[in-house]
Amino acid sequence: MESQRKETSVLEVRGLSKSFAGLKAVDDVSFSLRTGDILGLIGPNGSGKTTLINVVTGLLPATSGTVLVDGREATGKPAHRVARMGIARTFQTIRLFKDLTVAENVEVAAVSLGLPRRKAANAARGLIAEMGLDAWAERLAGEIPFGHQRKLEIARALAMEPKFLLLDEPAAGLNEEESDLLLDLLHGVRRQKPVGVLIVDHDMRLMMNLCDRLQVLDYGKTIAYGTPDEVRRNPEVVTAYLGSSA
Amino acid sequence: MSVLERILNGAPGRFTVVALAALLLVGAVLVNAFAPFVWVGIYTYFCVTLMLVLGLELFMGNSGILNWTYIGFVGIGAYSASILSTDPSLKHMGVPNMYPALVNLHLPVVPALLVGALVAAAVAAVIAWPLMRLSDAVGVITLFATLIVIHVLMTQWDNVTNGPRTFFGVQQFTTIWIATGAAILTLVGTHLFRESSLGLRLRASRDDRFAASAMGVSVVRVRYLTFILSSFVAGLGGGLWAHYITSFSPTSFYVGELFVLLTMLVVGGAGSISGAATGAIIITVLREGLRQVESYLNNSGVISFEVYGLTEVVMAMLLIAMLIWRPTGIVGGSEWRLPLRRKQAAAAPSPEPPAEPVLETEAAEEAK
Numbered sequence: 022m023e024s025q026r027k028e029t030s031v032l033e034v035r036g037l038s039k040s041f042a043g044l045k046a047v048d049d050v051s052f053s054l055r056t057g058d059i060l061g062l063i064g065p066n067g068s069g070k071t072t073l074i075n076v077v078t079g080l081l082p083a084t085s086g087t088v089l090v091d092g093r094e095a096t097g098k099p100a101h102r103v104a105r106m107g108i109a110r111t112f113q114t115i116r117l118f119k120d121l122t123v124a125e126n127v128e129v130a131a132v133s134l135g136l137p138r139r140k141a142a143n144a145a146r147g148l149i150a151e152m153g154l155d156a157w158a159e160r161l162a163g164e165i166p167f168g169h170q171r172k173l174e175i176a177r178a179l180a181m182e183p184k185f186l187l188l189d190e191p192a193a194g195l196n197e198e199e200s201d202l203l204l205d206l207l208h209g210v211r212r213q214k215p216v217g218v219l220i221v222d223h224d225m226r227l228m229m230n231l232c233d234r235l236q237v238l239d240y241g242k243t244i245a246y247g248t249p250d251e252v253r254r255n256p257e258v259v260t261a262y263l264g265s266s267a
Numbered sequence: 268m269s270v271l272e273r274i275l276n277g278a279p280g281r282f283t284v285v286a287l288a289a290l291l292l293v294g295a296v297l298v299n300a301f302a303p304f305v306w307v308g309i310y311t312y313f314c315v316t317l318m319l320v321l322g323l324e325l326f327m328g329n330s331g332i333l334n335w336t337y338i339g340f341v342g343i344g345a346y347s348a349s350i351l352s353t354d355p356s357l358k359h360m361g362v363p364n365m366y367p368a369l370v371n372l373h374l375p376v377v378p379a380l381l382v383g384a385l386v387a388a389a390v391a392a393v394i395a396w397p398l399m400r401l402s403d404a405v406g407v408i409t410l411f412a413t414l415i416v417i418h419v420l421m422t423q424w425d426n427v428t429n430g431p432r433t434f435f436g437v438q439q440f441t442t443i444w445i446a447t448g449a450a451i452l453t454l455v456g457t458h459l460f461r462e463s464s465l466g467l468r469l470r471a472s473r474d475d476r477f478a479a480s481a482m483g484v485s486v487v488r489v490r491y492l493t494f495i496l497s498s499f500v501a502g503l504g505g506g507l508w509a510h511y512i513t514s515f516s517p518t519s520f521y522v523g524e525l526f527v528l529l530t531m532l533v534v535g536g537a538g539s540i541s542g543a544a545t546g547a548i549i550i551t552v553l554r555e556g557l558r559q560v561e562s563y564l565n566n567s568g569v570i571s572f573e574v575y576g577l578t579e580v581v582m583a584m585l586l587i588a589m590l591i592w593r594p595t596g597i598v599g600g601s602e603w604r605l606p607l608r609r610k611q612a613a614a615a616p617s618p619e620p621p622a623e624p625v626l627e628t629e630a631a632e633e634a635k
Contacts, residue, residue: 078481080477080480080481099480099485100477100480100481101479101480101481101482101483101484101485101486104480104481104482104483105483109481109482110481112478112481116475116477116478117474117475117478118470118471118474118475118478118479119474119475120470120473120474120538121467121470121471121474125467125470125471126471128467129467129468129471129479129482129484130482130483132464132467132468133468133482133483133484134483137464138462138463138464138467141464177482178482181482181483
């Protein structure tokens with residue numbers, strides 16, 4: 022693609038917290054993500070992973086802390102501005118534009134970058150082909166099978182040509198075979214596009230195979246950080262999350 | 268690619284627009300040539316109504332927000348255009364309390380109509396700035412309250428509108444040809460809008476506003492711009508309507524008339540241009556038919572008492588029935604398609620899990 026970025030970008034999250042009526046859903050979490058990296062975020066249900074993504078993307082205001090994209094402040098900006106700074110995301114509960122066609126879903130993201138409709142349609146066609154959704158392009162997004170909806174969400178996010186891609190449980194609801202396909206697909210994305218990926222998922226096989234680094238949250242706090250192997254051996258993580266399955 | 272092929276294979280809805288435009292034109296020619304004189308009036312009225320329904324659909328269908336204020340902007344356009352186009356001596360007589368500055372304003376009809384539409388758009392630009400930030404029930408209730416405010420202004424500001432009394436003496440300018448032309452232009456305009464970048468972003472925000480903003484869509488901004496555009500169409504349609512009907516009062520721009528437009532949208536399907544047009548046709552035919560039945564029942568002495576409001580009762584029941592059994596309207600969310608295209612679509616692989624039922628639009632839900 023013509024838009025290969027030469028220098029790497031950095032998404033820095035510093036001391037981010039989010040409280041709901043006194044409950045600290047995200048408690049002083051920091052990480053930094055460079056383009057080309059894949060950072061995994063794991064933790065038990067309710068440990069604040071989705072909230073963290075919502076706060077980073079501006080859908081929820083932060084209680085304290087900062088989010089910086091290449092040193093530029095993203096905290097406090099409305100979600101659509103954060104998105105245009107180069108942060109794209111998918112949703113844990115699929116949130117497609119269900120009365121728009123598959124192609125239109127992807128075009129929305131391209132158009133909001135400022136592309137005219139025709140160019141957006143071309144960009145969308147390419148991404149839809151990459152995801153293997155060609156045959157479904159003219160169908161309404163709400164009508165296609167679940168696994169395809171997950172892929173469509175990723176295609177839509179990629180249409181923004183993001184510097185950072187935040188995936189919230191992309192493998193949830195997928196069977197083992199589909200989850201393997203997703204793994205291939207995400208490896209492909211990393212090879213072809215200069216993008217930093219933050220991924221939240223419970224599918225440990227996927228996470229261990231995909232991520233360079235894992236960060237473990239529990240009760241909103243970071244309890245461990247390291248390579249998949251280091252994290253797997255960390256006794257605190259085993260107690261909090263991995264349990265007998267590790 | 269030939270022009271015909273481009274029409275047939277273009278964006279969904281292009282076929283609808285071309286077919287409807289042709290139908291309108293043929294209808295106008297036939298009515299004008301063969302039908303009794305009354306029909307010419309009905310057809311003219313229908314075309315203006317179609318324009319108004321399409322203007323309502325422009326915002327409501329694409330944003331999913333029930334826009335109560337729409338009929339208010341029709342009124343603003345009607346009053347503004349009529350004040351400008353009516354001869355000062357007539358205005359002096361018709362609206363005795365009118366501000367002298369307004370009495371002396373005088374423009375030919377066409378610029379008057381455009382200024383009327385611009386006034387409606389300008390008012391919309393001011394009030395929509397805060398309103399477009401509100402969503403769901405809060406937004407709908409606030410829009411309804413705003414309609415009440417507009418209505419109170421129309422009935423009380425007798426230096427401008429003649430208060431609750433009739434404003435009369437407007438020239439009859441809107442012929443069957445002008446109305447048909449306006450309806451066709453609106454048809455093309457609303458289609459182009461729907462397929463534009465702005466229209467696409469607005470439709471995305473209708474389906475899921477959080478996902479839309481996460482994709483970089485400024486939901487407030489796309490709603491705001493479309494609201495102004497929709498109000499412009501309302502104002503222009505209002506002006507044309509006023510220059511057809513020639514005398515009117517604020518009651519023409521209130522809940523009752525809005526319900527007629529809403530019924531058309533709900534019956535036809537709020538999500539598409541085909542739906543708006545289908546609804547406008549069905550409801551117009553139904554209303555005229557019921558009116559005939561009503562006057563027959565009252566004049567023939569078949570029954571011993573007089574019947575009033577039959578039209579409204581049937582329309583209300585139809586509205587309720589549609590919302591219960593077919594909230595997406597007769598046409599549903601998508602445009603009419605050629606049988607050929609439908610076959611192509613059907614040939615695409617079908618999803619393994621049964622397709623989820625099409626969810627009713629937010630607008631239809633709110634209309635309940």
